[in-house]
Amino acid sequence: MALLLTREDVISVLDMAACMDVVEQAFAELAHGTAVLPLRINITPPDGLALYMPAYLKEMGALACKVVTVYKKNPDKFGIPTTIGKVLLQNPETGEVICVMDGGYLTAVRTGAASGVATKFMARKDDGMTAGIFGAGVQAKMQLWAVTVARKISKAVVYDVSGEAADKFIAEMGKKLGLEVAKAASPDEVLATDVICTATSSPTPIFDGKKVKEGTHINGIGSHTPKARELDTEIIARSRLVGDSREACFKEAGDIMIPLAEGAIDEDHFYAELGEVIVGEKIGRETDVEITLFKSNGLAIQDAATAKLVYDKAVASATGTEVEI
Ligand SMILES: NC(=O)c1ccc[n+]([C@@H]2O[C@H](COP(=O)([O-])OP(=O)(O)OC[C@H]3O[C@@H](n4cnc5c(N)ncnc54)[C@H](O)[C@@H]3O)[C@@H](O)[C@H]2O)c1
Numbered sequence: 001m002a003l004l005l006t007r008e009d010v011i012s013v014l015d016m017a018a019c020m021d022v023v024e025q026a027f028a029e030l031a032h033g034t035a036v037l038p039l040r041i042n043i044t045p046p047d048g049l050a051l052y053m054p055a056y057l058k059e060m061g062a063l064a065c066k067v068v069t070v071y072k073k074n075p076d077k078f079g080i081p082t083t084i085g086k087v088l089l090q091n092p093e094t095g096e097v098i099c100v101m102d103g104g105y106l107t108a109v110r111t112g113a114a115s116g117v118a119t120k121f122m123a124r125k126d127d128g129m130t131a132g133i134f135g136a137g138v139q140a141k142m143q144l145w146a147v148t149v150a151r152k153i154s155k156a157v158v159y160d161v162s163g164e165a166a167d168k169f170i171a172e173m174g175k176k177l178g179l180e181v182a183k184a185a186s187p188d189e190v191l192a193t194d195v196i197c198t199a200t201s202s203p204t205p206i207f208d209g210k211k212v213k214e215g216t217h218i219n220g221i222g223s224h225t226p227k228a229r230e231l232d233t234e235i236i237a238r239s240r241l242v243g244d245s246r247e248a249c250f251k252e253a254g255d256i257m258i259p260l261a262e263g264a265i266d267e268d269h270f271y272a273e274l275g276e277v278i279v280g281e282k283i284g285r286e287t288d289v290e291i292t293l294f295k296s297n298g299l300a301i302q303d304a305a306t307a308k309l310v311y312d313k314a315v316a317s318a319t320g321t322e323v324e325i
Contacts, residue, residue: 005101013313023113026305031275034058055300062308063092110302115219116146118294121284123217128154132193135200136160136169143197159184203228209235214289221296229254239293248297
């Protein structure tokens with residue numbers, strides 16, 4: 001028997017604080033060498049992109065593969081979303097598939113969770129800090145949620161090129177988090193905050209890195225292809241740079257690859273992987289004036305850890321439908 005979990009099932013059992021805990025453990029396993037994380041497999045059928053993301057976390061007992069497709073013609077041609085994802089969870093002792101679950105909400109929460117963990121280890125610790133979010137889409141909402149779990153945030157601002165998206169974000173997240181969330185009139189208003197998340201679909205830099213104030217922490221999650229970047233060369237060069245994976249940053253992240261190609265930084269500028277900071281091999285922040293930056297590309301270990309969490313919670317609360325496949 002396998003458990004089937006719909007999007008609503010996943011939403012009902014998945015909480016950000018719990019997700020941050022397992023994502024932190026997953027990155028620690030990566031640093032300790034108990035995670036198996038093959039490179040993402042990409043297949044390009046004529047109209048789209050199919051991504052296969054497997055991972056195994058030995059200590060956690062999580063073995064999973066996420067299948068995500070990005071088909072840009074889907075909404076117009078078939079009335080279905082551009083991005084569709086499912087996660088298949090296996091029993092590592094028998095190999096059996098024990099659960100198939102929707103992957104859309106899971107992806108947004110686990111992406112938020114990685115930024116939340118990075119914020120926990122890298123941001124300043126002052127009370128009453130402010131958060132600034134670039135982008136008001138699916139990922140951006142989970143970024144703000146995670147930052148409020150990691151730090152006491154007094155107020156947030158959001159900037160999106162779509163004013164309508166920003167209005168929806170403010171209504172939804174203000175209520176969900178019980179937090180004052182305001183619309184930023186310009187990118188500069190976001191740069192005045194203490195913890196910044198960039199979660200846009202922009203392929204080009206979204207703010208001027210020279211204007212970022214001392215002591216800021218940034219989570220950059222939006223772009224993850226070699227030619228696209230949300231962050232300019234200046235902010236990469238000014239920051240203590242931590243990434244989810246060295247390999248992913250050098251092979252997939254335009255945010256890092258473009259400044260490298262320009263000769264503005266060299267590979268030694270990449271300070272650490274997040275897992276190395278979590279296990280104490282490297283330091284997330286040394287002073288209150290330095291700028292720290294976490295570059296997220298999205299790793300399958302985050303999906304595997306989160307899928308195991310969702311499955312365990314669903315079993316405990318009798319959520320979902322058992323099926324014989
Ligand atoms: N790092 C990861 O693990 C990870 C995981 C999932 C998605 N992503 C990426 O995150 C990005 C956002 O995904 P999403 O699902 O939230 O998309 P979305 O379409 O729901 O939201 C993107 C938002 O960005 C806004 N935007 C575009 N250009 C902007 C700019 N210059 N300034 C401010 N706002 C701007 C858009 O108007 C839109 O509201 C995508 O690039 C996606 O590939 C990363």
